Amino acid sequence: MRKIIGKMEMVVTILLCFILTMPIIINTNVRGQEPTTLRVDPPEQEIPVESFFDVFVWVDSFFDVFMDGIILTYDTSIIDAIDVEAVPPFSTTNKVVNDEMGYMLIESVAEPPVHGSIPLAHFTFHCTGGGISDLTIAEYYLFDPYQNPIPVDKIINGRVTQTSWYFKPPYPDYAPSGVPDFDQKQWGAHNWTNPFPPVDTWSYCGPVAIANSLWWLDSESEPNPIPPPTINDNFPLVQSYAPGVWDDHDPQNAPPLVEDLAFLMDTNGQRFGHMHCGTEVHEMTMGLNEYISRQGLDWKFYVHLQKAPDFLWIEGEIKKCQDVVLLLGFWQFNPYIQQWVRVGGHYVTCAGVDSTNWMLAVSDPYIDAAEIGLAKGRVLPPPPHPHTGPPETLHNDALYVSHDFYPIGPSPSPGGPFGFYDYPAEYIIDNFGSCQNTPDEFLEFDGEYL
Structure with missing residues (x-):
């Protein structure tokens, strides 16, 4: 019985190690691929006051992206948030436009999952005053089809310069x-x-x-x-x-x-x-x-x-x-x-x-x-x-x-x-x-x- 129990314990131990290390084996940059990047596009733009403008948040990843969540923040004193939507093939599951607090949240899923350089979300703003506002990816998550988190290696935020020129x-x-x-x-x-x-x-x-x-x-x-x-x-x-x-x-x-x-x-x-x-x-x-x-x-x-x-x-x-x-x-x-x-x-x-x-x-x-x-x-x-x-x-x-x-x-x-x-x-x-x-x-x- 001891031998059997020992073997059972060994099998369980190996099995647990395999399960625990699966996310690490799958979702790390072991293939020598480019790191996963979240980026605001365009990263820099100049917009006249009283104009509307759009930015996108993209992901560059060789992982299959199934689910994502993004919070983008901005300067409420010179920008008004208008709307945010997922970009197909992603579909919106939840969104919040909180102009008082200066953020927009978007959550979405893609069926089937996709990889490569992909636009995740489309944000629309209205310039209300002159100045410079950072567009910051403040919080985020990415998941693959197995609900494993996809690590993000790099974030590129955006910036909009709002001129008083028309x-x-x-x-x-x-x-x-x-x-x-x-x-x-x-x-x-x-x-x-x-x-x-x-x-x-x-x-x-x-x-x-x-x-x-x-x-x-x-x-x-x-x-x-x-x-x-x-x-x-x-x-x-x-x-x-x-x-x-x-x-x-x-x-x-x-x-x-x-x-x-x-x-x-x-x-x-x-x-x-x-x-x-x-x-x-x-x-x-x-x-x-x-x-x-x-x-x-x-x-x-x-x-x-x-x-x-x-x-x-x-x-x-x-x-x-x-x-x-x-x-x-x-x-x-x-x-x-x-x-x-x-x-x-x-x-x-x-x-x-x-x-x-x-x-x-x-x-x-x-x-x-x-x-x-x-x-x-x-x-x-x-x-x-x-x-x-x-x-x-x-x-x-x-x-x-x-x-x-x-x-x-x-x-x-x-x-x-x-x-x-x-x-x-x-x-x-x-x-x-x-x-x-x-x-x-x-x-x-x-x-x-x-």
Whole structure:
């Protein structure tokens, strides 16, 4: 009996050891595989205030994942939780959205179990304030089909930077970086410089700024977006100037669009013979209205000319997805005559607005200030951009932009109550000084830059 009992005890002991070590044999990294990782995807993103955004929690594991639970925490002072759901083939078994405490919980199962790189859960948030919030996987569990825990070797948390910037959105056909940033230092069938003193200064900023806007609006309205070089055009605001040869949003289409607008707006007096430098703003308005009517879209678009707009008006128009082109007047106080003198002007296109800090982002036809380090801004794709010098055609591909940031504040000049701070006027005044882009009502203030 002793021998039998001893054998029974030995068998039981071996059996217990086998059972106790099974989870260790199965659920450790004995196969030389990559460690199991839980990660927030994307790990970093920048979101404008008042926007919604999504993140996913993924698992990378060679184990079969059958069941999971995730608690994701966040900063309640700048983010609101909206919802969380499992990602198929996982199905939700339990979820909690506790915005007061700043966490979302999701539990789910997958039948059949899955392995590899797998999204487990989809979290939706709403940005309510500016700042930085960590998105932290605070608690978790993973189980295999046998209810054995799967050890997690690595956790990659997320972070969202919530900016107070709103940018006009991108579109695939074709404004992939938001508002385009075409360059005026080029030419097409015509010379884009000033025929009047100061001769040979670049003077097409007006039609270029309008071309930025029309291109973006046409991209927004395209019902069946297919990016160039495929020829695809289902909205007539911008059309190809070489039908059947290139697409309406091909980079080659930007110069003839600008030249079409320049003629309609009488830039440099080329249409009506009026001797002036650049584009007079009232003639710009009439020319743009004519263009819109010619395209058969006067039922959909209209042009509004606002003299001396304040920041709140500009902000509201941008956020309503109206296109805003600004005529910047360069004013200098002349101590010899004791009065303000307008020493030039320049058109830019608004690309975004920071309502909290009273800043505007602009596409500047003459200078890529953010790209060359003269201003803060958003440069897409990340610099450097392979510029060639005049003719500057790189930005005719709307992928390439330099959206330059400038604070807005009170202005003491007669040009209006608000102005751009830190704009590098001295850097460009030699090109735009004296008479360029002067509205009729300011002709009496024209003067030389001292």
